[in-house]
Amino acid sequence: MSQNDDAHLREHQLSRTELLRGNFLHVVRDHVRMPDDGQATREFVLHPGAVMVVGLLDDGQVVLERQYRYPMQAVMVEFPAGKLDAGEASLVCAQRELLEETGYSAREWAFAGRLAPTIAYSDEVIDIWFARGLALGERRLDEGEFLDVFSATPAELHAWCFDGTVIDSKTLIGSMWLQNVLRGEWSLTWAGAQGAAAAGESAP
Structure with a gap:
């Protein structure tokens, strides 16, 4: 399985808004372009690992x-x-x-x-x-x-x-x-x- 074959699945970030930066959690909302050129939002937690x-x-x-x-x-x-x-x-x-x-x-x-x-x-x-x-x-x-x-x-x-x-x-x-x-x-x-x-x- 090659990631080179994943172009039809990938989403691309268009912009980012910070929703929360607490003592532990850092939450953002990304505006993304979908594989079919539609647009959507993705809210998620950034983590240092x-x-x-x-x-x-x-x-x-x-x-x-x-x-x-x-x-x-x-x-x-x-x-x-x-x-x-x-x-x-x-x-x-x-x-x-x-x-x-x-x-x-x-x-x-x-x-x-x-x-x-x-x-x-x-x-x-x-x-x-x-x-x-x-x-x-x-x-x-x-x-x-x-x-x-x-x-x-x-x-x-x-x-x-x-x-x-x-x-x-x-x-x-x-x-x-x-x-x-x-x-x-x-x-x-x-x-x-x-x-x-x-x-x-x-x-x-």
């Missing part, structure tokens, strides 16, 4: 979090994750978020892939990182951040994805990646921080 970390413990379990998500009015089970700071490299963000939220640092990292969790109304892209050789230190939670850190087996996580305990999209995708990696169907290239960073930067 984010990372998610699948942390593998030496005993085969994975590092997870329980965090209250106000829009959902519920506590969610998730992999550690967070958004990129301005100018921050993907792996640097992954290392920072893993340490701040869980207290773990990792000896080796592997870039797995990318996911776009809300393509209808946001340009957010999340980089998926795997980490192993974990060493536990002290968490450095942001002010006003409250979450529990725990571990579970991949089988437990898979069961929670199936029974609806886990509904967070990035964690569902992370569980799928983990399952395929453990089965040997998908491969990862492990490296120290420098080599892993290069692999992440060169990914499409």
